[in-house]
Amino acid sequence: MPEGHLIHHLANRLNAELRTGPLSVTSPQGRFAAEAALLDGTTIDFAEARGKHLFIHFDAPSPEHTVHIHLGLIGKLYFEAPEDDWGHIRLHISNETLATNLRGPQWCRLITDAEYDAALKKIGQDPVREDADPEFLWTKVHRSARSVGSLLMDQHLFAGVGNIYRAEVLFRQGISPFTPGKELTRAEFDALWDDLVTLMRIGVRDARIDTVRPEHTPEAMGRPPRKDDHGGEVYVYRREGMACYVCGSPIHEQTMEGRNLFWCPTCQPRQSA
Template sequence: MPEGHVIHRLADELTGVFAPGPVAVSSPQGRFSVEAAHLDGTVLAGAEAWGKHLFVDFRAPGAHWVHIHLGLIGRLTVGPVSPVQGQVRLRIENAGSVADLRGPQWCRLLTDEERQAVLATVGADPIREDADPERAWRAVHRSTRAIAVLLMDQGITAGVGNIYRAEVLFRARLDPLTPGNRLTRATWNGIWADLVTLMRRGVADGRIDTVAPEHTPEAMGRAPRVDRHGGEVYVYRRRGQPCLVCGTAVRETDLGGRHLFWCPRCQRRHR
């Protein structure tokens, strides 16, 4: 599932390519045809991301927000005008470009009130300037759940996925199983600040890089990481490999149905 920086990049791309201008809207697959007909020929005003939720704003009467959640297999691609290929749920088109949405978890048309109801369930997004870290801290501070679970809760920290979760906890030298209510405010402030830095860097660079300058391949004389997610990381998908800081083998376990990676020495168990 794409992490928050990917959704923010898509929002920026849609806005840059299509807004503000008239667009043709269609549903070649047919599953969004009624809604597409309502939007066809209107102006695409812009797009924005809140965590892993993408909202595309059209200047149409009544319902005018297309709410997209890519889920595990969804893809949204923007490129030159071309024939439809595959099962395209939603197509947005202007004179030179098309955006095609395939396989989303959600693609639905919302009113202003319905969009606000969705946003009420979404946590603080570290990429957004209007994020409320206090709201996230309150949820973490009163919970007995592990911090590794809390960071993946989209109602607390929106947009944080498995990679950012593992990496920010390593960078904080924090045991992933530490209960939220055992964190100090200073520790949480450090985690939040690091999420802001890393995730905004991800938007700018289009990849997730979390290692310090002294741990890059060039500095350490090691081969670059080869992974479809790209970027240099400390622990994510590095099970059994030596920690870049202490040399201990990185471990992996299942936590809440997701793979969790950590260094047992750098992130000593909470006692």
């Protein structure tokens, strides 16, 4: 599932490249046809990301004028030539030179302002956004008996953080994923948050996840670059059994709440309460 950095990257591209109009808005697949017809011939006011949710606000006169997209596990938003029509396109938006085609989303809905406001109330604090409130988040985390590895994946808390950023930021801060939230110090929480802000904003810029420090890059260590569908250089994600770049210990992996968790037991020791 795409993490929040990519949704922000997509929103930025929509704002930069598809706000000229009028736009052609259709649903070649047919599952969004009635909604697309209400938007056809209008323009995009602005697009924004909130965690893993993409909102495209149109200047349409109807009460329903915001498209709410969640890509889910297999959804993708492609930027292509207007004439490209391969696959099952749920939503097509184009001007004379560029199109964006949505394929395989978890959902694509046309919503009102009231529905938009209701959706925002369910989304947590997004490290990429300037309006995020880490102070509010701290009040939730330091009262929780849940592990920090679980809390970081809760989209009602840390919006946009997925399995990769979860594993990597905990490694970078030397925190065991099994540490209860209530045992985190304020300094540890602040360092986690600040690191997420830095890493995810770099991810928005580059449209990929890179988390290794300069001294651990392939060039610095004389090692082959990582080859993975997710791209980017990482410390622990999908590196189970491989040597930690920092201490040489094998990376561990286990399931936590249905998702694969990766960590280095030497660099991220469990602390006794």
